[in-house]
Amino acid sequence: MSIxxxxxxxxxxxxxxxxxxxxxxxxxNTVHAIIGPNGAGKSTLLNVLVGKLIPDEGxxxxxxxxxxxxxxxxxxxxxxxxxxxxxxxxxxxxxYENILIPLFAKRDGAFRLHCIEHVEDxxxxxxxxxxxxxxVNMYEKLGMRAASLSRGDKRRLEMAMCLSQEPRLxxxxxxxxxxARADTNNTIDLLREIRETRDITLAIIEHDMHxxxxxxxxxxxxxxxxxxxxxxxxxxxxxxxxxxxxxxxxKEG
Amino acid sequence: MDxxxxxxxxxxDKGSAYALIALGLTLIFGTLGVVNFAHxxxxxxxAFCAVTFQRILNISFQTIxxxxxxxxxxxxxxxxxxxxxxxxxNLGSGILDxxxxxxxxxxxxxxxxxxxxxxxxLIKHFYRxxxxxxxxxxFGLAIVLQEIIKFFYGANPIPTPAxxxxxxxxxxxxxxxxxxxxxxxxxxxxxxxxxxxxxxxAVFSFLQFTTFGxxxxxxxxxxxTVGLLGINIDRRFTIMFAIAAVVAGLxxxxxxxxxxxxxxxxxxxxxLSFVVVVVGGMGSLSGAVLAGFLLGILESFASMKEVIAILxxxxxxxxxxxxxxxxxxxxxxxxxxxxxxxx
Amino acid sequence: MLGLSKSDIRIFLLVVVLTIFAxxxxxxxxxxxxxxxxxxxxxxxxxxxxxxxxxxxxxNILFGLTGxxxxxxxxxxxxxxxxxxxxxxxxxxxxIPGIIMSVLIAGIFAVAVGYISLKRTGIYFSILTxxxxxxxxxxxxxxxxxxxxxxxxxQPKISDPRMLDAALASGEAPRANLFGLEMGTSYELALxxxxxxxxxxxxxxxxxxxxxxxxxxxxxxxxxGVMLRAxxxxxxxxxxxxLNPKPYTLAAFVISGMYAGLAGGLMVAMDTQVGPERMxxxxxxxxxLMTILGGTGTIVGPILGAGLIKYMENILSKINADILYxxxxxxxxxxxxxxxxxxxxxxxxxxxxxxxxIFMCVVIFLPGGLVEGGQRxxxxxxxxxxxxxxxxxxxxx
Numbered sequence: 001m002s003i004x005x006x007x008x009x010x011x012x013x014x015x016x017x018x019x020x021x022x023x024x025x026x027x028x029n030t031v032h033a034i035i036g037p038n039g040a041g042k043s044t045l046l047n048v049l050v051g052k053l054i055p056d057e058g059x060x061x062x063x064x065x066x067x068x069x070x071x072x073x074x075x076x077x078x079x080x081x082x083x084x085x086x087x088x089x090x091x092x093x094x095x096y097e098n099i100l101i102p103l104f105a106k107r108d109g110a111f112r113l114h115c116i117e118h119v120e121d122x123x124x125x126x127x128x129x130x131x132x133x134x135x136v137n138m139y140e141k142l143g144m145r146a147a148s149l150s151r152g153d154k155r156r157l158e159m160a161m162c163l164s165q166e167p168r169l170x171x172x173x174x175x176x177x178x179x180a181r182a183d184t185n186n187t188i189d190l191l192r193e194i195r196e197t198r199d200i201t202l203a204i205i206e207h208d209m210h211x212x213x214x215x216x217x218x219x220x221x222x223x224x225x226x227x228x229x230x231x232x233x234x235x236x237x238x239x240x241x242x243x244x245x246x247x248x249x250x251k252e253g
Numbered sequence: 254m255d256x257x258x259x260x261x262x263x264x265x266d267k268g269s270a271y272a273l274i275a276l277g278l279t280l281i282f283g284t285l286g287v288v289n290f291a292h293x294x295x296x297x298x299x300a301f302c303a304v305t306f307q308r309i310l311n312i313s314f315q316t317i318x319x320x321x322x323x324x325x326x327x328x329x330x331x332x333x334x335x336x337x338x339x340x341x342x343n344l345g346s347g348i349l350d351x352x353x354x355x356x357x358x359x360x361x362x363x364x365x366x367x368x369x370x371x372x373x374x375l376i377k378h379f380y381r382x383x384x385x386x387x388x389x390x391x392f393g394l395a396i397v398l399q400e401i402i403k404f405f406y407g408a409n410p411i412p413t414p415a416x417x418x419x420x421x422x423x424x425x426x427x428x429x430x431x432x433x434x435x436x437x438x439x440x441x442x443x444x445x446x447x448x449x450x451x452x453x454x455a456v457f458s459f460l461q462f463t464t465f466g467x468x469x470x471x472x473x474x475x476x477x478t479v480g481l482l483g484i485n486i487d488r489r490f491t492i493m494f495a496i497a498a499v500v501a502g503l504x505x506x507x508x509x510x511x512x513x514x515x516x517x518x519x520x521x522x523x524x525l526s527f528v529v530v531v532v533g534g535m536g537s538l539s540g541a542v543l544a545g546f547l548l549g550i551l552e553s554f555a556s557m558k559e560v561i562a563i564l565x566x567x568x569x570x571x572x573x574x575x576x577x578x579x580x581x582x583x584x585x586x587x588x589x590x591x592x593x594x595x596x
Numbered sequence: 597m598l599g600l601s602k603s604d605i606r607i608f609l610l611v612v613v614l615t616i617f618a619x620x621x622x623x624x625x626x627x628x629x630x631x632x633x634x635x636x637x638x639x640x641x642x643x644x645x646x647x648x649x650x651x652x653x654x655x656n657i658l659f660g661l662t663g664x665x666x667x668x669x670x671x672x673x674x675x676x677x678x679x680x681x682x683x684x685x686x687x688x689x690x691x692i693p694g695i696i697m698s699v700l701i702a703g704i705f706a707v708a709v710g711y712i713s714l715k716r717t718g719i720y721f722s723i724l725t726x727x728x729x730x731x732x733x734x735x736x737x738x739x740x741x742x743x744x745x746x747x748x749x750x751q752p753k754i755s756d757p758r759m760l761d762a763a764l765a766s767g768e769a770p771r772a773n774l775f776g777l778e779m780g781t782s783y784e785l786a787l788x789x790x791x792x793x794x795x796x797x798x799x800x801x802x803x804x805x806x807x808x809x810x811x812x813x814x815x816x817x818x819x820x821g822v823m824l825r826a827x828x829x830x831x832x833x834x835x836x837x838x839l840n841p842k843p844y845t846l847a848a849f850v851i852s853g854m855y856a857g858l859a860g861g862l863m864v865a866m867d868t869q870v871g872p873e874r875m876x877x878x879x880x881x882x883x884x885l886m887t888i889l890g891g892t893g894t895i896v897g898p899i900l901g902a903g904l905i906k907y908m909e910n911i912l913s914k915i916n917a918d919i920l921y922x923x924x925x926x927x928x929x930x931x932x933x934x935x936x937x938x939x940x941x942x943x944x945x946x947x948x949x950x951x952x953x954i955f956m957c958v959v960i961f962l963p964g965g966l967v968e969g970g971q972r973x974x975x976x977x978x979x980x981x982x983x984x985x986x987x988x989x990x991x992x993x
Contacts, residue, residue, distance in 0.1 A: 076838035115820035396952030566739030
C-alpha cells in the first residue's frame with residue numbers, strides 16, 4: 001500500500017521547468033530514496049511535498065488526503081516531518097525545550113493559548129521528552145543551549161524532535177551532506193534502526209550513493225525535473241539511463 | 254491647474270528633506286547593513302552647524318561712537334563684528350548675510366569628522382549584532398546628540414535667516430506663464446529644492462561613474478564576494494558613512510531658513526524618513542528619493558482645504574496611511590529588492 | 597507554591613514585599629536632611645513606578661519573548677486611558693469599570709493593529725506599529741476631538757452624567773474612588789524626623805501590578821511562553837513542527853497591548869485626566885528603553901528599568917546647580933566649580949543625556965540589562981547559584 005502518491009506534478013519558475021510531470025509512489029514502511037544530479041528538481045519536489053511550494057499541475061496525496069494548498073504546519077500535523085540539510089533547531093533554547101516543542105505541537109495542535117499551566121506540570125509531555133532524550137543519548141545535555149551543540153548532536157536532536165512526533169512519513173534532505181565517512185555510517189545505522197523499530201516511512205533525498213545503496217528499498221532517479229527510473233536499488237546500479245543522467249551530456253556539477 | 258502646481262511646489266521642500274535623509278539612511282543600510290536611528294540627529298547637527306557658524310561670525314567687539322548719542326544723551330556703544338572690521342563693512346556684512354550657504358564649508362569637515370568617529374567608534378562594533386540592537390544603540394546615540402545640542406543651544410528654535418537676496422517670494426505663476434499672483438513661492442524653497450537635486454545627482458553620479466562608487470555598489474549587492482576579491486570594502490564603507498553624514502548634515506543646514514532649528518527636529522524628521530525608506534524599499538537608493546518626494550507632495554496635497562473638508566485630519570496621517578497600504582500590498586516597498594531585512 | 601517554581605516564587609515574593617514597603621524603602625532620608633530630595637516615597641512617583649512597571653512587563657511579553665520590536669505601544673496605553681476616562685464620565689467615578697474597560701478596548705484595538713502589523717517582520721513590523729501609533733496620536737489630536745478632547749484632553753466634569761453615581765453635593769468635585777475610598781487619600785506617618793506617606797491610589801495600583809506580574813510569570817513558564825520563545829528562535833522549524841507562529845505572535849501582541857491598556861486605565865484612575873501626548877512615539881520609545889535597561893526577557897528587569905527611568909525623570913531632573921554647590925560646600929571653591937561644571941550637564945534638565953548614555957552603555961556592554969549586571973556582580977562575589985533562575989530566559993544575542 002502506498003502512503004504517498006505524487007501524480008503528474010509540474011512546477012515552472014518563469015521559463016524553467018523545475019518539475020515536469022512527476023509521478024512517484026512511495027510504499028508504506030519502506031525507505032524510498034530520490035536521487036539525481038544537481039538541478040534534477042529534487043529540492044523543488046521536497047518543497048512541494050512540505051507545502052512550501054504549490055505545484056502548477058498535478059496532485060499529491062498523503063494517505064488518501066490531498067496535500068496541495070495546505071500550509072507546512074498543517075501537513076506536519078497530518079503526520080509528515082522534515083529533516084533539513086543543515087539542522088534547523090531552536091538555537092537559543094535548551095535541548096530539553098527543543099524536544100518539548102514538537103511534543104506540545106503533537107498533542108495540542110497548531111495553536112493553543114496554553115498560557116497559565118506550568119510546563120513542568122504537563123507530566124505526560126515532560127516524561128516523553130526525557131525518555132526521548134535518553135533514547136538518543138542526550139539526556140545529560142538537557143540543559144545546554146542547542147546552538148552550542150556539536151554538528152552531529154544538532155543532527156541527532158533534530159532527528160529526535162521529528163521522531164518525537166511519531167510521524168508516519170519522515171522526509172530527509174541530504175541527511176549526510178558534509179559529513180565525514182564515520183559520521184555518515186553512524187547516520188546510516190541510526191536511520192536503519194529508526195526504520196526497523198518504528199512504523200514509519202522514510203523518504204530520503206540523497207547525493208551519496210553509499211547511503212542510498214545501504215538503506216533504500218526503492219529508488220527513484222530524477223533528471224531535468226522528471227523521474228527517469230523507478231526501481232529496486234540492485235536494478236538501478238547498472239541502468240543505462242541512470243548512467244546517462246549522471247555522466248551524459250547534461251552533467252551539472 | 255495652478256492649485257495642483259502650487260501643492261506640488263509646496264511639497265517639494267519637505268520632500269527634498271525626506272529624500273536626502275532617506276538617501277543617507279539607505280546608503281548606510283545598503284552598505285553597512287546597519288539601521289541608523291541616529292541619522293535624524295545628523296540632520297539636526299548639520300542645522301546647528303549653520304547656527305554655530307553664524308554665531309562665530311557674529312562675535313563682535315564694542316566701540317563708543319562719539320558722534321552719535323543714545324536717547325539719554327550718552328555716547329552710543331556700537332557693536333561691530335570682527336568680520337566687518339577685518340574685511341570692511343561691505344564684504345563683511347555680505348558674508349554675514351550669506352552665513353547659511355557659506356557655513357556649508359564649515360559643516361562639511363565637521364560632518365565628515367562626526368561620521369568618521371561614529372562609524373569607527375560605535376557602529377563598527379554592531380555590524381554583526383541583530384538589527385534590533387543597532388536600532389537601540391543608535392536610538393541611544395540620537396538621544397545623547399540631541400541632549401548635547403540642547404545643553405549648548407537651549408530648547409527654543411533659533412531663527413536662522415536666508416540671505417537677503419532669497420528672503421522674499423516670487424511670482425512663480427507669472428514666471429511659467431500662468432495668471433499673476435496665483436502661485437507665490439518663496440525663493441529659498443526653490444533654492445533648497447535645486448540644492449537637494451544637486452546633492453542627489455552628485456551622490457548618484459559618484460556611485461555610477463567612479464571606480465569607488467562601482468565597488469560600493471557591488472558591495473551593496475553582494476558584500477561577501479567583493480570581500481573575496483581582496484578589496485578592502487570596510488574602509489570604503491567608512492567613507493560612505495561619512496558621505497551619508499555629510500548629505501544629512503547639509504540637508505539640515507540648508508533647511509534652517511525654512512524651519513528654525515531646534516534640538517528635536519532630527520527625531521521629527523527621522524520617524525518620517527524611516528517611513529519613507531520603507532515605502533521606497535529598504536536598500537533601494539532611487540526608491541528612497543522617489544518615495545521622499547512622493548510623500549512630501551502627497552502630504553502637501555492632503556493639507557489642501559478642499560481635501561480636509563472631505564477627509565478631516567487626513568493631512569496628519571496621510572504618510573502613515575500610505576506606508577501601511579504600501580507595506581501590505583507591496584511588501585518590499587516601491588522599489589525594494591528581495592530578501593532585504595526579512596529575517 | 598502558587599504553581600511557580602522555587603526560584604520564581606522567591607523573586608515574586610521579593611517584589612511583593614518591596615512593593616508593600618515601598619513607602620518606607622523609597623524614603624530612606626529624614627525629612628530635614630539635605631538628601632531628602634532623593635526620597636522617592638511620595639504617592640505620585642510611586643504610582644508611576646508601578647504603572648510604568650505594568651506597561652514594561654507587558655511590553656516584555658511581546659519583545660522579550662517573541663523578539664518583535666514594537667515602536668507603537670503607547671497607542672494602547674492612550675486608548676486604555678481614553679476608555680477609562682469615558683467610563684468615569686458616563687458611569688461612575690469608581691475605578692473598577694474604567695480599568696476593566698481600558699483592558700478590553702486596548703485588547704480589541706491590539707487585535708486590529710496586530711493582525712495587520714504582524715503580516716510583516718523585522719524593521720517593517722516596527723515601522724508599521726510606529727505608523728499606527730502616530731496615526732492614533734494625530735487623530736486623537738485633531739479629528740477625534742469630540743471623543744478625545746483634542747489637545748486639551750479630557751477630565752471628569754461636574755456636569756458629566758455618571759449614571760451609577762449619586763449626585764454630588766454642591767461644590768464637591770468628582771473624585772476617583774474604589775467603592776467610596778478615594779484614590780487621593782493618604783495617611784502620613786511621622787517617625788522621629790521621617791515622614792512616610794501611604795496612599796490609597798498607590799496600593800490599588802501596586803496590587804494590580806502584583807497580579808499583572810504574577811500572570812506574566814505564569815505566561816513565561818507556560819507551554820505558550822515556550823512557543824513564544826520558539827517564534828523568536830526559529831519560525832521555519834516551528835512551521836515544520838506543525839505549529840502556526842502567527843496566532844502565537846498575535847496573542848502575545850494582544851496580551852501586551854492589554855497590559856499597556858491596563859497601565860493607561862490605572863493612570864486615569866490616579867490622576868483622572870488624559871491627553872493625546874500619551875500616545876506620541878516618544879512614549880513608545882520610553883517603554884522600549886525601560887525594558888532594555890532593566891533586562892529584556894527577564895521577569896523583574898522591566899520593573900527595574902521602569903523604576904530607574906521614572907526615578908531619574910523625577911529626582912535627577914530636580915537637582916540644579918545651587919544644590920550641587922551645597923553638596924560641595926566643604927570643598928575649596930575652585931574644585932567645587934570644576935565639579936559642578938563637569939556634573940551639571942548630566943543633571944536637572946540634562947537628565948535625558950544621562951539616560952541616553954546609560955542606555956547606550958547597557959546596549960553595548962550589558963545586553964541583558966541591569967538584571968545581567970546584577971548577576972555578574974553576584975557571580976563576582978562567588979555566589980555560585982544561578983541567580984534567580986532566569987538563565988533560561990536570557991535574551992538571545
